[in-house]
Amino acid sequence: MLSFLKRQEGEEKKVEYVELIYDLVFVYVIGRNSSLVGHISNGFIAADSYLTYVICTLITIQIWYLTTMFINRYGDNGMSEYVGLFVNMFLLYYMADATRVHWETHFYRYNTAWALIILNILIQYWLKYREKAKEAPWELINIRFFIKMLGAMAAVIAAGMLAYRFTGLPLTPLAMVLAVALTVINRKQMDLVAVDFPHLTERVMLYVVFTFGEMIIAISGYFEGGFSFRSFYYALCAFLIVVGLFMSYGFLYDKLLDREMNISGNAYMLIHIFIIFALSSLTTALEFMREPEIAQLPKNIYLIASFAVYYLFIFALVPYTKGYNGSFKGFRHFAAILAVFVVLLAALYKHPGIGIFVSVVMTFTVWNLEYRYWQKMLCSK
Secondary structure, three states: OOOOEOOOOOOOOOOOHHHHHHHHHHHHHHHHHHHHHHOEEOOEEOHHHHHHHHHHHHHHHHHHHHHHHHHHHHOOOOHHHHHHHHHHHHHHHHHHHOOOOOHHHHHHHHHHHHHHHHHHHHHHHHHHHHHHHHHOHHHHHHHHHHHHHHHHHHHHHHHHHHHHHHHOOOOOOHHHHHHHHHHHHOHHHHOOEOOOHHHHHHHHHHHHHHHHHHHHHHHHHHHOOOOOHHHHHHHHHHHHHHHHHHHHHHHHHHHHEOOOOOOOOHHHHHHHHHHHHHHHHHHHHHHHHOOOOOOHHHHHHHHHHHHHHHHHHHHOOHHHEOOOOOOOOHHHHHHHHHHHHHHHHHHOOOOHHHHHHHHHHHHHHHHHHHHHHHHHHHHOO
């Protein structure tokens, strides 16, 4: 049976400045993706715009995931690594500029940039393969897997662009689906090389923080149109919701997370893909709350669904906390809180002012649940 190799003591990797600069590009990309859901049809987001938003957001997160896992396992701050990151930064700008509601006119531009990003990461793995062949031959199986997967992704994107020319069918997102499927099927190969978990948790935390930054920028729109009690009230509630959401994640990261775990990190990254996606959706949902031209019922459903996904995957991080013993009774309390929240928002869907206040109360109630879990954990020591 394949099992991952433990990282050696004293080899904790530090997050470098170039990684922070690279991650900052994703703030811009997140904003571009969020702009896709601004097209309203029949009182809510147009279905085609939302599907484009989902696909582009998941592609963006996957690119970040592939780069982060490479740097975590094999990054050594070499010149080729720096060049690769800066090339991908430019290509991400190119992709982001081609992220439009009317994506058909930018289809080739977007997918060409995506394919080049994937090939660039493949080249980085190929360079590491040559290096590790002598230094660490036990890592070659893992590297070969990523080379094959990235090559398959690039081939599917290229084939999808060719198919679009003759059929008009946008099949390139199948490359993303293929990568996920190969990762799940070959997870044992991926587990051959353990990640530097402290470095991984810090990188993921920074991406989440940048996503919160984009959320804060988005809710600043509540102040447009001059001062009024309504605008002030909605701005204050939206800000408190962001604070509550941030406290839930920040408290878990700072007080509860066991950063000395020795694991492959794939499940941890997968959980964060949903957290980041939920935060992007919550950003849009909060913007919609003050828009009278958007139907109240669907935007309440959108808000509830976004909250549910965010908190479900926040609590999915409990197995990575200190002192976790295989069970978490607090999940029942969370389920009860979420059920009450759903019922209240459903009953108050015609009263958005009350609904957004209920959302504030819910975020801080869940944070209090985390705090009590931490206190109980301290008392058990």
